[in-house]
Amino acid sequence: MGIYSKFIFPRLMEKALGSEAAGGLRAEVLAVAVGETLEIGFGTGLNLRYYPRSISRLTAIDPEEMLPQLVERRITQAPFPVRRLKLDAQGRLPFDDESFNTVTTTFTLCSIPDTARTLSEMRRVLKSDGELVFLEHGRSDVSGVARWQDRLNPLQRMLGAGCNLNRRIDQIIASAGFEPVDLQRRLLPHAPRIIADLYLGRARKS
Numbered sequence: 001m002g003i004y005s006k007f008i009f010p011r012l013m014e015k016a017l018g019s020e021a022a023g024g025l026r027a028e029v030l031a032v033a034v035g036e037t038l039e040i041g042f043g044t045g046l047n048l049r050y051y052p053r054s055i056s057r058l059t060a061i062d063p064e065e066m067l068p069q070l071v072e073r074r075i076t077q078a079p080f081p082v083r084r085l086k087l088d089a090q091g092r093l094p095f096d097d098e099s100f101n102t103v104t105t106t107f108t109l110c111s112i113p114d115t116a117r118t119l120s121e122m123r124r125v126l127k128s129d130g131e132l133v134f135l136e137h138g139r140s141d142v143s144g145v146a147r148w149q150d151r152l153n154p155l156q157r158m159l160g161a162g163c164n165l166n167r168r169i170d171q172i173i174a175s176a177g178f179e180p181v182d183l184q185r186r187l188l189p190h191a192p193r194i195i196a197d198l199y200l201g202r203a204r205k206s
């Protein structure tokens, strides 16, 4: 892990994704999380303060360990147990089939190279009546914006640690065998237009 991805990117991420507007959306989507919950792409733990009391334990995975002291403090302050594991979600996850009530992903499906493999594992470990909860940015429906997303994607991938601007998150989720229970498209307030297009909601196994 280089200096940029270890020290600079996590701070940029905290600033961009730790806004009040993003916090409001996190609270909104995570409100339905319940029971044993798995978070994919934990980052710096920005979601921790938005989980409801209805979760019994959070298992949080990420291959990177960014800003470890800050993350440790956030974990200590959480009102539920947190198990943090350094894992790549593209591999076989060390969890039994159907072992989680909720699987969450926020601002992460943009960065994972093999989303099909990752979502297939998320589906495997999710209980049959469980829910996938997501808050992601992705491809705009406005053609002029989408064109700029395509143009700037190579640069974004470099500066954003592999983040893609132009993924159709709804299609990626549906093609992995999930059916949306609620799927909303919104704009993230005060964000540059190319990263403002959001896909948020929840889905069940189809």
Ligand SMILES: C[S@@+](CC[C@H](N)C(=O)[O-])C[C@H]1O[C@@H](n2cnc3c(N)ncnc32)[C@H](O)[C@@H]1O
Binding pocket: 013, 017, 040, 041, 042, 043, 044, 045, 046, 047, 061, 062, 063, 064, 087, 088, 089, 090, 105, 106, 107, 108, 111, 112, 113
């Ligand atoms: C933009 S950050 C978002 C962090 C956090 N989810 C949030 O909402 O603030 C993307 C996160 O995805 C993680 N990530 C990237 N590839 C991953 C993978 N293969 N498996 C799990 N997490 C991954 C990154 O390390 C990073 O923490």
